[in-house]
Amino acid sequence: MRALTLAKKDLIILFRSPLAYIILSSFLFLSGYFFVSLVSQYQLFSLQAMQLSGIENFTPQEWIIRPYLQNSGIILLFFIPLITMRSFSEEKKLGTFELLLSYPVKEWEVVVAKFFSVAVFLLLALVLSACGPLLLFIYSEPEVLSTLSGYLGLFLLSCSFVALGLFLSSLTENQIVAASLSFGALLILWLLAWIKDVLPKTYQSWIEGLSLLSHFESFAKGVLTGVDLIYFFSFIVAFLGLTFLSIENQRWRA
């Protein structure tokens, strides 16, 4: 309940700053751009596909929705650090964090509230960006379940970005540092799978298991597996836990 009260304040502040609207509109513009280009590409190919058979899986699901979700994920990777960078860094810099911790709140409630408020913002962004795929359902017949699972994956993916971003924001008073660290860390986690081919066989599955991208891909394909769900949940919980520890720890280091 207190966590909700805390989150309410964060949401009010977020939506009163221009940043929220700038990020929201940039995200929608970019993802809309990708959507339009994917649709026109599909249209172009579909004319040829009638003549040349042999293109595998030539469906709106595979050619539009799946790449659209992946692109959205990459755009969010760039925007989310811009939102999470403020969460703790700004409060610490302004001194409001010290005051906040003099109210009857527990540290974990503060962490959960910060996470929750950004998650609500993301949910809004994702719902708005779903307009494109919804249009596809009017003019075509994509698979409902795989689309939903793709969106679930995208939401979990961005929540993981948020958890990591919150942790890095809790380490510093400097928002730019927080954002840069988050970019770096997220990109590395995203691209981890790329180097797996040059590694010895034993490490390949390890590396693949760590990469955010490979876990997200199965959601986008419409395959919901326990492993991927557990991966994202434990990723989120682990980084929120680290955030909590980092806040607790600051009481001890003056």
Next chain:
Amino acid sequence: MLEVRNVNLFYNKYQVLFDLNFKLEQGEILGFLGPNGAGKSSTMRILTGYLTPSSGSVRFLGKEVSKSPLFLRENLGYLPETNPLYLELRVREYLKWVAELKQAAEPQKEVDRVMERCGLKEVEKKLIRHLSKGYRQRVGLAQALIGNPKLIILDEPTVGLDPTQVREIRELIRELGKEKTILLSTHILSEVELICKRVIIINQGRILTEASLEDLIKEGTERYFLSLESSSYKSELRADLEKVVRITAEDRTEKEVHLEFKAQNKEDIRFVVADLVASYGGKVLEFRPKRSSLEEIFVNLVYKGEQK
């Protein structure tokens, strides 16, 4: 109410606070006085549980703060030195949020009560960003008062305000002091003199002295000033006076004699002197203790402390 025992604080390798010991009793206004950089704010942060001391303990109503921080937070009103506020919130909105967090029984009424008290009614709908410094300070004070806390800690509440605002805020604090326990940290001496009954003076992380303001001033009051009409000042009177006091200065003009003297020991010698002068028929123009200001006492203590 609040008990600080053997508190030390290290910042990296530097020791910032040295073995602090003091108590804050129910219902008192304690002044925490020290020059800038003396360790006041660090101490405040330890008292509010934001920092944990490197060693030693802070107890609030018998409970260790670092072990049960929530118990303190439920009963605490705190105004940090920088008066941090969420600039994007409106005054009423912010105070209501604080009231909800502090779980006030009726948040709206509580906000009304506190806004009334701090004179914030006329700006309740404004964004905090658009308020003047004086009003922001009042908002800071208001958030500390919400929820009717048992303990109020104010860190430099009047810093950066203009003289009228300073007076208003002080008046408010004094008013509050009638029912609350208040710890007031400041580097402004007159503030302490006006508001507090007891003072702790701190410098370079050490407590220099802890006394009631009265004692502190009395301690500084060693000298007395006596002015007599010249014709009534006789040498026998002087001789008898010297038995009870030590004369440190004597000044004659045509009409008046000015004497400055100290008591031999620390007793109050005013009656003795008055009786003596009267018995010789001395005509007293003026007789008063030469009260050294808190300022002098403070400078003295800090200076002595630094010499050690």
